[in-house]
Amino acid sequence: MSAHGPSSLKPGERHNGDANPRRRFVGQSVTRLEDPPLVTGRGTYVGNLNFPHQLHMRVVRSTWAHAIIRSIDVSAALAHPGCRGVWTGADVADIPPITFRPTSVKGLEPYRQYILARDRVRYVGEPIAVVFAEDPYVAEDLADLVTMDAEPLPVILSADAPPGEFAPGLSTEAVVMRKAFGDIEAALRDACKVVEVDVRVGRHSGVPMENRGALARIDHSRDVLECYGQGKRPHAHRDAVAALIGRSPASMHFYEGHIGGGFGVRGEIYPEDVLTCLAAQRFDRPVKWVEDRRENLLACNHSREQHHVVRGAFDRDGRLLGIDAKLWHDQGAYVRTHGARVPDMAMGTLIGTYHVPAYRTVGYIRMTHKTPAATYRSPGRFESTYACERLMDAAAEAFGLSRIEIRRRNLIPKDAYPYARAMDILDHPVELDSGDFAGLLDKALVHMGWEQMQAEVAARRAGGECVGLGMGFFMEKSGLGPVDGAKVTVDTRGKVQVITGASSIGQGVETVMAQIAADALGVEYRDVKVIHGRTDLLEYGIGSHASRATVMTGGATRMAALNVRRKALEFAARHMVEAPVELLDIVEGQVVRVDRPGEPGIPLGKVAAALAPSPETVAFGNPGLTAEGWFETAGMTHPYGIHTALVKVDPETGQVKVERFHVAYDIGCAINPMLVEGQIVGGVAQGLGGALYEEFVYDERGEPLSVTFADYLMPTIGEMPTVDVLLTEDAPSPNNALGMKGAGEAGITGVGAAIAAAIDDAIGIPNAITRLPVTPQRLKALLQEQRAGRT
Amino acid sequence: MDTTLSRTISLKVNGSAVQATVDVRHTLADFLRHQLELTGTHLGCEHGVCGACTVLVDGRSARGCLMLAVQAHGREVTTVEGLAGADGRLHPLQQAFKDHHGLQCGFCTPGMLTTLSELLADNPDPSEAQVRVAISGNLCRCTGYQSIVDATLAAAKSMRASGAAR
Numbered sequence: 005m006s007a008h009g010p011s012s013l014k015p016g017e018r019h020n021g022d023a024n025p026r027r028r029f030v031g032q033s034v035t036r037l038e039d040p041p042l043v044t045g046r047g048t049y050v051g052n053l054n055f056p057h058q059l060h061m062r063v064v065r066s067t068w069a070h071a072i073i074r075s076i077d078v079s080a081a082l083a084h085p086g087c088r089g090v091w092t093g094a095d096v097a098d099i100p101p102i103t104f105r106p107t108s109v110k111g112l113e114p115y116r117q118y119i120l121a122r123d124r125v126r127y128v129g130e131p132i133a134v135v136f137a138e139d140p141y142v143a144e145d146l147a148d149l150v151t152m153d154a155e156p157l158p159v160i161l162s163a164d165a166p167p168g169e170f171a172p173g174l175s176t177e178a179v180v181m182r183k184a185f186g187d188i189e190a191a192l193r194d195a196c197k198v199v200e201v202d203v204r205v206g207r208h209s210g211v212p213m214e215n216r217g218a219l220a221r222i223d224h225s226r227d228v229l230e231c232y233g234q235g236k237r238p239h240a241h242r243d244a245v246a247a248l249i250g251r252s253p254a255s256m257h258f259y260e261g262h263i264g265g266g267f268g269v270r271g272e273i274y275p276e277d278v279l280t281c282l283a284a285q286r287f288d289r290p291v292k293w294v295e296d297r298r299e300n301l302l303a304c305n306h307s308r309e310q311h312h313v314v315r316g317a318f319d320r321d322g323r324l325l326g327i328d329a330k331l332w333h334d335q336g337a338y339v340r341t342h343g344a345r346v347p348d349m350a351m352g353t354l355i356g357t358y359h360v361p362a363y364r365t366v367g368y369i370r371m372t373h374k375t376p377a378a379t380y381r382s383p384g385r386f387e388s389t390y391a392c393e394r395l396m397d398a399a400a401e402a403f404g405l406s407r408i409e410i411r412r413r414n415l416i417p418k419d420a421y422p423y424a425r426a427m428d429i430l431d432h433p434v435e436l437d438s439g440d441f442a443g444l445l446d447k448a449l450v451h452m453g454w455e456q457m458q459a460e461v462a463a464r465r466a467g468g469e470c471v472g473l474g475m476g477f478f479m480e481k482s483g484l485g486p487v488d489g490a491k492v493t494v495d496t497r498g499k500v501q502v503i504t505g506a507s508s509i510g511q512g513v514e515t516v517m518a519q520i521a522a523d524a525l526g527v528e529y530r531d532v533k534v535i536h537g538r539t540d541l542l543e544y545g546i547g548s549h550a551s552r553a554t555v556m557t558g559g560a561t562r563m564a565a566l567n568v569r570r571k572a573l574e575f576a577a578r579h580m581v582e583a584p585v586e587l588l589d590i591v592e593g594q595v596v597r598v599d600r601p602g603e604p605g606i607p608l609g610k611v612a613a614a615l616a617p618s619p620e621t622v623a624f625g626n627p628g629l630t631a632e633g634w635f636e637t638a639g640m641t642h643p644y645g646i647h648t649a650l651v652k653v654d655p656e657t658g659q660v661k662v663e664r665f666h667v668a669y670d671i672g673c674a675i676n677p678m679l680v681e682g683q684i685v686g687g688v689a690q691g692l693g694g695a696l697y698e699e700f701v702y703d704e705r706g707e708p709l710s711v712t713f714a715d716y717l718m719p720t721i722g723e724m725p726t727v728d729v730l731l732t733e734d735a736p737s738p739n740n741a742l743g744m745k746g747a748g749e750a751g752i753t754g755v756g757a758a759i760a761a762a763i764d765d766a767i768g769i770p771n772a773i774t775r776l777p778v779t780p781q782r783l784k785a786l787l788q789e790q791r792a793g794r795t
Numbered sequence: 796m797d798t799t800l801s802r803t804i805s806l807k808v809n810g811s812a813v814q815a816t817v818d819v820r821h822t823l824a825d826f827l828r829h830q831l832e833l834t835g836t837h838l839g840c841e842h843g844v845c846g847a848c849t850v851l852v853d854g855r856s857a858r859g860c861l862m863l864a865v866q867a868h869g870r871e872v873t874t875v876e877g878l879a880g881a882d883g884r885l886h887p888l889q890q891a892f893k894d895h896h897g898l899q900c901g902f903c904t905p906g907m908l909t910t911l912s913e914l915l916a917d918n919p920d921p922s923e924a925q926v927r928v929a930i931s932g933n934l935c936r937c938t939g940y941q942s943i944v945d946a947t948l949a950a951a952k953s954m955r956a957s958g959a960a961r
Contacts, residue, residue, distance in 0.1 A: 035893055042901030043889040045835015045875035049902065052834035141820065213839045213847060213902040213936045264837070264902030265936050297840040510900025510937050682896045685939035713844035713934070721927050721940040751939075 029519040029529045030742065033678030036515045037530065038508070041262075048261035050217040050233030055290035058219070059088055061283055062143035063276060063295070064133040064150040065302065066125035069161075069373040069706025071154035073123055073132070080149040081135055086142035089287065090150065091279075092133045093120040099282065102273050103244055104343035108431050111179045115170065115371060117338035119248075119275040119282075124171070125154065126337035127375050128708050129302030131275045136283065136291070159706040163334035163370040164311050176371040178335065179344060183351050185426035186362025188317075191326025195317035199402050201394045204775045205387045205756065207309035207334065208698040210380045210690075211718060214264020215300045218280040221290035228540075229256045231281055235263035235537065236270040236507045237547035242539045244273050244341075249282045253539075256281070260537025266509030267690065268379035271549055272305045272341045298711045306700055307380035309334035310350060312391035317362075322403040324414050326362030327355055329391070333369045336376040344369050345430060346377065349384030349481075352429030354392050356479045357441050357644055358414040363427070373706045379549075381690060382480070382749040386756055389478045390776065393757030396477075401770040407761065408445070411477055415441045422639075422738075429481070436479070436642045438735040439670070445477075448646050448668035451730045457650065461765075470653040471663075472768075474761025475646060476754030482746025483555030483641040483739070488546055490560040492521060492568045493630035496616075498593050498609030500525065500532040502564070505545015506557035507537045511748060512679040513553050517561045519675050520742075524565035526590030527608065554675060555641055555737070555744050562741065563633025571631055572611045575624060580606055580614060641737040643745035645669035647688075647754035649762040650725075658784030660696055660763060662725040665755075669729070672736040672745035680747045685727045687751020689719045694752075695759040696777050697723065727751075804868040808833070809877030817864040824848045824859030826867075827874060835875040835905045839934065846933030849906035850874050856913045875905035878912060887950040887957075888912055897946035899937030906933050911947050919955050923948065 041047055078090040101116035121132045135146035160168045160176055167177040192198060219232040229251060234241055238258040246256045263270065276293055283291040295303070311332040317325040333347040344367075351365045380386075400410040416423050418440040425434040448454075457473060464471045491503040502521050506513050518532035535541060536548075546556065569590055576595045577585035589598050594605030612629035614621075621627040650664040667684050674680045697717040701709040710716040736743020760773035763783070772786060805814045808831060817826050822841075827833045827850070839847035841860045848859035851873040878886040888908050891897065898904045907930060914921060914929040921929070926947045927940075935943065 036896065038901070039893040039898060042898055042904055043875075043885065043892050043908065044879055045833070045905050047835070047837075047901055049834075049837070051838065052828070054829075141818070211936065213845065213900065213934065214837070215839070262901060265900040267936070297842065297845075510902075512899065678896050682899060682938060682942060685941050686899060686937045687939075689939035690936070712842055713840045714842070718934055718936065720931055720934060721944070722931050724940050727939060727941060 026523050029522045030675050033676055034515065034519060034529060036512050037518055038512060038514050049214055049264055050219050050261060051294045053219050053232055053261065054292065055219065055221050058290035058292050059136045059138065059283070059287060060140040060143040061280060061291055061293040062135050062147040063131045063299065064135065064147045065299070066121065066128055066130040066132050066152070068125050068154050068156060069128050069159045070157040071125050072157060073121060073125060074153040074155055076133055077151045078133065081146045084146055084149060086137045086139065087135065087146055088138065089136040090133060091120065093118065093122040096120050096282065099248055099278065102248070102275065102278065102340050104339060104341050105240070107343045109179060109181065109344045109348070112339045112343055114174055115178050115339040117275060117340055117376065119278045127373055128706060129299070129375055130337065134279055136287070159373040161372055161374065161702055161706055163309070163332040163368065163372060167370060170371050177368060178339060178371055179369045181344060181347060181351060181367040181369060182365070183427045184364040186326060188326045188328050188362040188364040191317040191362040192328060195325055196320040197318050197402055198315055199318065199395060199399045200313065200315045201391065201398050201771065202313045202774060203391050203394045204311045205308050205390060206699040206775070206777050207306050207374070208694045208700060209305060209307045210267030210269040211716070212265030212267055212269065215295045215297060216274065216276065216304055217294035218277055219290065219292045220281045220284035222284060222288060227255055229281060229285060230259060231256070232259045232261055234258045234277065235260055235509050236266050236549055238507060238537050238539050239505060239545040239547065241273055241277070245278055245281050248278050249285060257540040258537070260507060263509045266548065267381045268307065268383055269305050270509060272378050297713065301711050301716055302375060302708060305378035306336060306375045307346065307377055307383065308387055308694060309377065310387045312387070314354070314391050314395045316395045316399055318399055318403070322399060322405055322410050322413050324358055324360050327360050329354055329365040331365065331367040333367055334372050334374070334377060335369055336372055336374045338376045340376050340378060342378040346379060346383045348430055350388040352427065352434065353385045353479065353481065354388035356389060356392050357416060357477050359416045359420070374702060375700070381687065382753045385478065385480065385749070385753050386691065386694065389476060389753050390756035390760065393476045394760060397761050397764065398771050407475060412442060412445070418443065432640065435639050437639055437737050437739055439642065439644055440735050441644055443734055444644065444668055444670050444732060445646060447732060448666065448730055451668065452648060452666045452728065461650070470655050470766050471651065472762045472765025473648065473650055474758045474763070474765055475648050476757030476761065477646050478754040479642055479644045480746065480749050480753055481640050481642055482552060483637065484552045485556055485637045485640065487634060487636040488556040488560040489542070489544055489632060489634045490557060490564045491542060491630065491632045492561070492564040493628065494568060494608050494612045496609045496613040498531065498607050500527055501535065502532060502561055503535045503541045504557045504561060505542050505547065506553040507548035509548055511548065511683060512676065513548060516554055516675045516679065517558060520558045520562050521565040524562045525569050527593040531593065552746065555740060555746055556635060558675065558744060559635030559637070559740050560633050563635050564631055565633070567631035567633050568629060572608060572629055575615060576606060576611055578624070579620070580611065637739045639739050641672065641739055641745040643669065643671050643750060645750055645754065647758040649758040651759065651762040651766055653763060653766045653783065655787055658780035658782070658787065660778060660783065662692060662759070665725045665727045667727065667729045667751060668732070669750045670732045670735050671747055673733055673743040674731055675744065677731055680731060681729050683747045684729050684751035687749065688727050688755060689724055691752040691755025692723060692759070693719050694777060695756045699777050802865050804865055806867045806869060807871040809873055819863065819865055821864045822860050823850070823862040823864050823867050826864035827859060833874050833876050837902055837905055839902065844934070845903070846910065847903050847906040849909045849933065851909055851913060854913065854916065856910050873909065875908055878908055886912065887954045888915065888947065891946040891950035891953065895942050895946035895949055897938065897943045903933060903935045907935065907943055915951055915954060919951060921951060
């Protein structure tokens with residue numbers, strides 16, 4: 005990026021002299037700028053894009069869960085008149101395995117995936133070959149003609165089964181991770197009670213409505229390989245894919261377009277992404293790949309499958325002295341882009357909202373013969389929150405305290421922030437920036453009418469209904485830094501362009517950035533155009549993940565807009581108005597004199613025109629009404645919340661009906677409450693999926709059984725309760741000027757915990773739910789067991 | 796068995812007459828998307844569960860992925876591109892989806908809009924329960940559906956107020 009204007013901010017100077025930020029659009033539920041093309045069928049999802057002369061790629065996938073490849077027969081495919089090429093592992097032997105992001109976790113390298121299987125296959129769905137044709141239907145015909153002869157090997161389908169052999173001499177236990185602080189042995193020794201839970205979360209994932217796809221071509225006018233269809237982390241993926249296929253990053257660009265949902269799974273670099281780019285390079289033709297839903301369910305990253313054993317050491321009053329935890333993480337067949345980030349976050353966040361003097365956790369990261377696992381919305385935290393909250397519910401039972409009281413006794417007190425923990429998450433030291441959890445609890449109980457809800461439940465139970473309430477408290481992390489940049493330019497018509505390194509995966513990032521830029525600059529938000537997901541317009545960008553875009557990219561957008569504002573005012577003061585800069589302001593896109601209200605102002609477009617390159621503007625600093633801004637923050641932000649569920653159980657069928665769901669969430673500063681609420685309600689739906697319905701099931705041979713939407717059950721509207729959201733702004737983050745914290749994961753983190761607790765309550769059996777999802781079959785079996793035990 | 800692999804079909808798409816030669820194995824959705832370049836009809840599962848590809852065939856909602864293009868011969872097909880007026884004015888449902896945050900990523904939206912336009916054509920004053928039943932066969936992974944219901948009820952209200960029910 006070029007240099008800033010004459011009196012720009014130094015990096016790290018957060019408030020830019022604007023200690024009292026103006027709020028005309030920030031905080032308002034304005035409608036989205038994204039919507040017009042999306043409601044009229046003009047989206048640019050990758051499947052909608054085509055280039056002349058393109059080839060269609062289709063992947064041939066392993067039907068074996070674990071086997072040695074004896075041979076792959078491609079002769080029939082090659083003999084087909086429509087075939088333009090077939091590759092197997094031998095044809096891409098020069099391509100290294102897919103890299104993972106930098107991490108201090110050692111020992112993961114041998115578990116990486118090649119873009120096409122070499123001597124072994126390790127999950128059903130693993131790419132073993134690709135075929136190319138002029139027509140997508142013909143490409144599917146060709147894929148059916150490729151056959152593989154293999155020698156089956158024993159399969160491992162559970163992370164807590166004894167480890168086996170990943171490759172000769174290499175265990176399926178990839179790594180054992182540890183985190184600890186305080187004296188856990190003393191805590192266990194001194195405890196009045198040690199409470200233990202043994203709980204599991206099932207394998208499920210983000211499953212966006214749009215399947216994965218990619219379209220790559222070489223633009224010979226620039227000698228650039230262009231790739232369309234990548235979302236979430238375009239810059240990082242561009243760099244990684246360029247390295248794998250031997251291009252320089254500057255000769256390769258990613259263009260995001262519309263993305264049909266992210267939810268974590270678009271953060272992986274998949275074999276197919278690399279293959280599409282490589283094929284465009286080798287064939288020197290545009291190459292398009294779009295998977296079908298079966299492939300998506302087989303090959304897009306799975307997530308969540310963990311087994312936690314958590315012991316809490318409590319003193320006589322039910323206060324935590326320490327937590328001792330173990331985790332078995334099912335990584336699936338390979339370690340890809342995210343390395344060990346998911347178990348790292350699960351281990352780092354398990355103690356959540358509680359003051360825990362001593363903590364020790366061990367994570368066994370184990371490979372199985374299932375689809376590789378990685379991130380899904382609230383990665384590690386959905387799982388760890390569920391495990392920790394099961395512990396707190398068990399402790400409430402053990403101490404005879406209410407489930408709220410046991411938590412109250414252990415919440416981090418308001419005056420303890422910033423609250424440091426002597427451990428790292430993702431190689432960052434943990435420091436919780438701000439919070440008032442007890443305050444949120446008080447507000448939530450009033451808002452949802454807790455006492456009335458309890459009375460209602462008691463009355464319905466007396467009437468024979470099987471109903472119950474449950475809560476899940478959670479601490480989120482958001483705004484993963486440390487640095488993000490943006491560039492803001494005003495054109496000669498006064499329209500504003502913001503170029504960001506963020507990514508839009510459906511969450512409304514354009515609108516939110518426009519609101520922030522509009523207020524910082526002094527313009528109408530609809531006059532702000534936000535660009536994202538393009539590696540050719542901004543050299544750096546960290547995309548959208550970990551609920552980071554609003555905080556980090558929003559911070560950078562604000563800095564850049566304030567720099568433009570300052571530049572406009574200083575230039576106008578010097579060259580366009582006879583007034584000192586202190587007397588100037590920008591209001592509704594016009595430079596005006598604050599001491600002469602009502603006097604016509606100078607439109608920003610005119611200032612931009614006057615700033616066109618000239619000796620005068622060069623002398624002023626640099627031409628153009630444009631500036632960059634960098635935002636840096638040492639710490640993450642930590643929003644927090646409480647989920648409460650009211651459920652009804654049918655004891656005959658084991659079916660759980662969620663009747664009501666409440667979310668109380670402190671976001672610090674909501675830029676657009678309507679969009680935040682949208683994120684939360686959508687997150688709840690996904691959370692209910694993981695708690696009650698969604699599971700990737702395998703048979704004993706490793707054959708996946710959940711490969712259509714008839715088997716993998718995502719919540720329809722029929723499963724959705726009314727979701728009531730209480731959004732508070734009581735603990736703004738001290739780490740940015742607006743006090744922002746993230747919103748993306750607030751709806752999902754506590755759902756598993758709240759649903760499990762509510763079902764326990766409904767069936768009147770404490771600690772009954774130890775496994776998610778609570779399918780009707782499982783709950784019915786549990787109730788039958790209980791009845792049999794009683795008689 | 797007739798081995799001819801393509802047929803010429805005539806149909807109306809969004810009010811315009813279309814004649815085209817199509818492979819007999821091509822789905823209606825692929826025909827619309829790739830031959831007519833009406834890419835607003837999205838494919839989410841290609842096995843009839845998700846509803847993203849829903850179009851109206853003679854005014855009735857149908858899965859574009861479960862119908863062959865040749866089956867649309869002689870029919871009148873409406874896609875999401877055909878919902879707005881010729882002057883570009885949004886259908887009240889499209890407007891309400893914008894106003895009420897009835898979409899996030901937008902991928903399921905075309906199928907939601909076509910499905911709900913059928914509902915409102917049949918029933919200008921649906922209850923919330925009726926709206927929920929109408930979209931019970933459409934999956935949305937972003938919104939949690941609540942805002943879609945709100946948008947639909949608002950659209951119905953504005954259509955009744957303007958007497959513009961189509």
